[in-house]
Amino acid sequence: MTWTRHHVLGLADWTTEEYDTLLKTASSFREVLSSRTKKVPALQGVVVTNMFFEPSTRTRSSFELAAKRLSADILNFAPGTSSLSKGETILDTAKTYLAMGTNIMVIRHKQAGVPQAIAAEMDRLQTGVSILNGGDGQHEHPSQGLLDLFTLCCLLDSDNPQIKLLKGKKIVIVGDIVHSRVARSNIWSLMAAGADVHLVGPPTLLPEWFKSMKNESNSGQLFLDWHLKPALENADFIMTLRLQKERMTDYLLPSLREYHQQYGITHTRLKLCNSNVKILHPGPVNRGVEISSELMDDPNFSLIQQQVTSGIAVRMALLFLMGTSS
Amino acid sequence: MTWTRHHVLGLADWTTEEYDTLLKTASSFREVLSSRTKKVPALQGVVVTNMFFEPSTRTRSSFELAAKRLSADILNFAPGTSSLSKGETILDTAKTYLAMGTNIMVIRHKQAGVPQAIAAEMDRLQTGVSILNGGDGQHEHPSQGLLDLFTLCCLLDSDNPQIKLLKGKKIVIVGDIVHSRVARSNIWSLMAAGADVHLVGPPTLLPEWFKSMKNESNSGQLFLDWHLKPALENADFIMTLRLQKERMTDYLLPSLREYHQQYGITHTRLKLCNSNVKILHPGPVNRGVEISSELMDDPNFSLIQQQVTSGIAVRMALLFLMGTSS
Amino acid sequence: MTWTRHHVLGLADWTTEEYDTLLKTASSFREVLSSRTKKVPALQGVVVTNMFFEPSTRTRSSFELAAKRLSADILNFAPGTSSLSKGETILDTAKTYLAMGTNIMVIRHKQAGVPQAIAAEMDRLQTGVSILNGGDGQHEHPSQGLLDLFTLCCLLDSDNPQIKLLKGKKIVIVGDIVHSRVARSNIWSLMAAGADVHLVGPPTLLPEWFKSMKNESNSGQLFLDWHLKPALENADFIMTLRLQKERMTDYLLPSLREYHQQYGITHTRLKLCNSNVKILHPGPVNRGVEISSELMDDPNFSLIQQQVTSGIAVRMALLFLMGTSS
Numbered sequence: 001m002t003w004t005r006h007h008v009l010g011l012a013d014w015t016t017e018e019y020d021t022l023l024k025t026a027s028s029f030r031e032v033l034s035s036r037t038k039k040v041p042a043l044q045g046v047v048v049t050n051m052f053f054e055p056s057t058r059t060r061s062s063f064e065l066a067a068k069r070l071s072a073d074i075l076n077f078a079p080g081t082s083s084l085s086k087g088e089t090i091l092d093t094a095k096t097y098l099a100m101g102t103n104i105m106v107i108r109h110k111q112a113g114v115p116q117a118i119a120a121e122m123d124r125l126q127t128g129v130s131i132l133n134g135g136d137g138q139h140e141h142p143s144q145g146l147l148d149l150f151t152l153c154c155l156l157d158s159d160n161p162q163i164k165l166l167k168g169k170k171i172v173i174v175g176d177i178v179h180s181r182v183a184r185s186n187i188w189s190l191m192a193a194g195a196d197v198h199l200v201g202p203p204t205l206l207p208e209w210f211k212s213m214k215n216e217s218n219s220g221q222l223f224l225d226w227h228l229k230p231a232l233e234n235a236d237f238i239m240t241l242r243l244q245k246e247r248m249t250d251y252l253l254p255s256l257r258e259y260h261q262q263y264g265i266t267h268t269r270l271k272l273c274n275s276n277v278k279i280l281h282p283g284p285v286n287r288g289v290e291i292s293s294e295l296m297d298d299p300n301f302s303l304i305q306q307q308v309t310s311g312i313a314v315r316m317a318l319l320f321l322m323g324t325s326s
Numbered sequence: 327m328t329w330t331r332h333h334v335l336g337l338a339d340w341t342t343e344e345y346d347t348l349l350k351t352a353s354s355f356r357e358v359l360s361s362r363t364k365k366v367p368a369l370q371g372v373v374v375t376n377m378f379f380e381p382s383t384r385t386r387s388s389f390e391l392a393a394k395r396l397s398a399d400i401l402n403f404a405p406g407t408s409s410l411s412k413g414e415t416i417l418d419t420a421k422t423y424l425a426m427g428t429n430i431m432v433i434r435h436k437q438a439g440v441p442q443a444i445a446a447e448m449d450r451l452q453t454g455v456s457i458l459n460g461g462d463g464q465h466e467h468p469s470q471g472l473l474d475l476f477t478l479c480c481l482l483d484s485d486n487p488q489i490k491l492l493k494g495k496k497i498v499i500v501g502d503i504v505h506s507r508v509a510r511s512n513i514w515s516l517m518a519a520g521a522d523v524h525l526v527g528p529p530t531l532l533p534e535w536f537k538s539m540k541n542e543s544n545s546g547q548l549f550l551d552w553h554l555k556p557a558l559e560n561a562d563f564i565m566t567l568r569l570q571k572e573r574m575t576d577y578l579l580p581s582l583r584e585y586h587q588q589y590g591i592t593h594t595r596l597k598l599c600n601s602n603v604k605i606l607h608p609g610p611v612n613r614g615v616e617i618s619s620e621l622m623d624d625p626n627f628s629l630i631q632q633q634v635t636s637g638i639a640v641r642m643a644l645l646f647l648m649g650t651s652s
Numbered sequence: 653m654t655w656t657r658h659h660v661l662g663l664a665d666w667t668t669e670e671y672d673t674l675l676k677t678a679s680s681f682r683e684v685l686s687s688r689t690k691k692v693p694a695l696q697g698v699v700v701t702n703m704f705f706e707p708s709t710r711t712r713s714s715f716e717l718a719a720k721r722l723s724a725d726i727l728n729f730a731p732g733t734s735s736l737s738k739g740e741t742i743l744d745t746a747k748t749y750l751a752m753g754t755n756i757m758v759i760r761h762k763q764a765g766v767p768q769a770i771a772a773e774m775d776r777l778q779t780g781v782s783i784l785n786g787g788d789g790q791h792e793h794p795s796q797g798l799l800d801l802f803t804l805c806c807l808l809d810s811d812n813p814q815i816k817l818l819k820g821k822k823i824v825i826v827g828d829i830v831h832s833r834v835a836r837s838n839i840w841s842l843m844a845a846g847a848d849v850h851l852v853g854p855p856t857l858l859p860e861w862f863k864s865m866k867n868e869s870n871s872g873q874l875f876l877d878w879h880l881k882p883a884l885e886n887a888d889f890i891m892t893l894r895l896q897k898e899r900m901t902d903y904l905l906p907s908l909r910e911y912h913q914q915y916g917i918t919h920t921r922l923k924l925c926n927s928n929v930k931i932l933h934p935g936p937v938n939r940g941v942e943i944s945s946e947l948m949d950d951p952n953f954s955l956i957q958q959q960v961t962s963g964i965a966v967r968m969a970l971l972f973l974m975g976t977s978s
Binding site: 044045047073075077078087088089092093095096097098099100101 | 685687688689690691709710713714716717720721897935936937938939957958959960961963964
């Protein structure tokens with residue numbers, strides 16, 4: 001079980017071995033988190049800098065707690081009060097944090113490609129710094145994709161979560177696919193697992209070219225559907241995506257109510273699925289839009305809390321593997 | 327000395343035993359704070375999340391330092407950059423931090439009842455999470471009430487602060503009573519101590535129904551006065567309250583100058599009081615409004631700095647009792 | 653090697669012995685930073701409060717990491733959400749953080765003299781609290797001046813950085829001298845080192861009275877020039893200053909392009925200098941204004957990254973000397 005990946009920028013090119021190493025490592029950290037002190041000295045002396053150019057409380061807190069559990073030091077870069085407003089380039093900001101001693105940068109930016117550009121610069125300068133994509137534009141959100149994967153695999157075999165457990169499972173991803181970095185990361189990991197992935201959404205949010213999203217090494221199948229009903233039949237898992245209200249002012253959606261009527265997940269609609277079906281959502285949820293409020297609170301179906309909990313263990317695993325491999 | 331209270335939402339129903347346990351615990355932490363390392367491993371592995379929906383530097387810093395002194399991990403939720411602006415409900419935000427592993431939530435909100443609602447939800451879900459009210463609307467601010475109590479009791483007997491020390495003391499609370507959560511928490515604790523509590527303020531800020539604020543178990547007396555002079559006679563302690571400038575645009579006050587003339591505390595007015603009289607203020611102070619600037623800087627009378635210092639020990643005690651009892 | 657300076661408010665009155673003690677201490681912390689754990693328990697139990705009334709990410713992060721490396725506890729005061737907007741005076745805010753147990757305050761304010769005023773009040777109250785000026789108006793920015801000094805001296809003798817190494821060196825400070833606190837701190841330290849300091853800038857940004865900036869104990873020479881070319885001849889070091897874009901709306905500069913044409917540092921202009929010439933900049937840099945973009949990325953000439961790295965060791969040294977001397 002060796003780890004050679006220096007940056008984590010996306011899941012498009014992950015191998016089965018990498019997924020399984022990540023799942024196994026996250027699994028061991030899940031045990032640390034259930035111990036009394038909840039902390040390991042694994043990354044003592046390592047500096048993790050959260051560079052969230054796009055504001056976020058949820059993901060930043062998750063990375064912060066994960067880093068603390070590993071005994072790393074954490075710096076938080078706050079875009080509002082930063083040098084960026086003073087005309088500094090993003091690469092220069094990154095190099096400043098590099099010069100302070102940063103070992104791992106977690107980068108979120110509303111524009112796709114920013115983490116890649118910083119990673120390239122760090123490599124060119126032979127700095128040894130690792131870049132973790134914390135969500136870039138509409139490109140990828142790999143730590144979310146991995147925590148979703150960990151949540152599903154743990155449900156199927158808590159003691160031994162492995163990617164092959166999802167082989168042949170029918171997994172429906174519903175909603176605003178085209179704008180979603182979460183959807184893209186999920187598609188890569190689920191396809192690699194050999195799952196049957198069904199994308200569902202209105203044509204304005206699910207263009208046909210998604211059909212071509214495929215890797216050679218992927219054993220899973222990808223299907224597109226503009227209607228929810230056929231996709232739900234015998235589904236094992238439903239991944240709902242956050243619907244941003246701006247989509248309506250962009251004329252991509254008629255109304256939230258109409259969206260819920262056509263694509264919202266409810267107890268009634270779940271009857272079409274496999275009886276053990278579970279629902280995921282990356283949060284924050286618009287109750288009554290992506291999922292009915294009643295369903296969201298139903299612990300028999302919702303995995304939303306488990307996803308957040310998995311996030312700590314998975315981010316510990318990512319930081320640990322990146323921080324100890326180089 | 328056992329502690330069974332899971333949440334601290336207000337002081338209205340505290341027993342004498344609870345007050346004394348809190349005072350004794352805070353007293354022992356005051357000793358920790360005077361040691362060289364100032365830290366105890368009591369809450370190692372415990373996650374304290376500051377959820378301050380209403381911005382605050384002072385109280386948040388106090389809780390943050392208290393948690394650090396107990397070796398807890400702290401997460402800070404920043405409302406400005408949060409999921410709330412993305413449409414998430416407050417209960418869902420709280421559940422997200424629960425899922426990350428939070429054990430104690432310190433909650434401040436401009437609306438009364440928010441900490442209670444979150445506590446009820448946490449209990450319903452059998453989470454074991456403890457809620458500490460960091461100030462909710464005009465309802466209560468229990469940690470401020472307790473640090474005021476600790477400050478007073480320590481003054482009377484530094485080695486053995488107990489609530490009965492305040493029995494029969496004349497304590498005047500002056501100012502904007504009706505809008506003050508601090509006043510309400512103070513009234514409950516001082517009445518429980520058996521003090522004679524005199525509320526003073528203009529009729530617009532001190533409605534008559536405050537007379538009915540009484541618990542069965544309270545042995546103290548409550549008095550209302552719209553004039554300062556009679557209340558000050560032989561007073562032992564004067565608690566001043568912050569006057570918010572918005573009150574004037576609400577037509578509740580003619581001017582700050584006139585307020586100071588009628589209700590401001592000055593050296594001259596102190597001559598009416600007991601010669602050992604001391605003054606408190608929860609801060610931040612408008613100098614020259616609630617208290618004259620000269621008096622505020624007079625260490626013979628002002629307990630304002632001691633209140634802030636007490637805050638750390640009292641908040642350590644609260645976090646410790648809540649974090650180790652469940 | 654003893655340290656008796658309680659506050660660090662500026663470099664105007666530093667002695668050679670103090671500079672050398674600081675450089676030697678920073679040098680030893682540079683070794684700590686290259687060790688595996690990167691941490692020493694030197695300031696365990698000490699509370700460092702960052703009071704940045706003027707927003708800053710770079711300097712605040714540097715102080716924060718320095719404090720963490722010394723095992724101190726850090727409180728961050730955020731002006732945006734603070735009591736200041738509620739009418740509290742700056743001195744009262746400082747006294748609140750004092751009462752919470754702060755030992756060292758790092759203060760940045762857009763108005764010159766604020767750190768001095770707080771230091772005077774802390775002394776008057778015999779608090780023992782140390783004040784470190786994190787940059788006040790156009791007065792001084794001592795930690796920046798010291799990290800620049802440390803960067804230069806380490807370049808000349810990495811094992812034994814001493815101030816006398818700069819004796820007789822020709823050092824050019826270019827740009828907006830009159831508004832720069834960094835320039836003033838640099839002038840004091842470089843003059844004390846016995847360097848020949850050449851100030852260069854347009855007359856609107858470099859008034860003639862700068863000639864009189866001299867201390868009795870300074871052995872260095874101070875020169876003023878409104879043209880860059882003569883100053884660059886045989887220069888050993890060039891310190892560029894950040895140009896704030898507001899200067900143009902103040903009618904002090906015609907345009908950024910014209911500024912770069914007259915005072916911007918480029919590869920071509922470096923040919924006038926000593927062949928080993930190096931360039932510094934306190935950051936954040938406006939690429940293509942103070943320095944050409946190509947030159948900024950040329951590791952043969954730029955010391956900008958080393959300055960940031962030096963910042964951690966120098967700030968550790970300052971906090972350590974101030975925190976253990978009193």
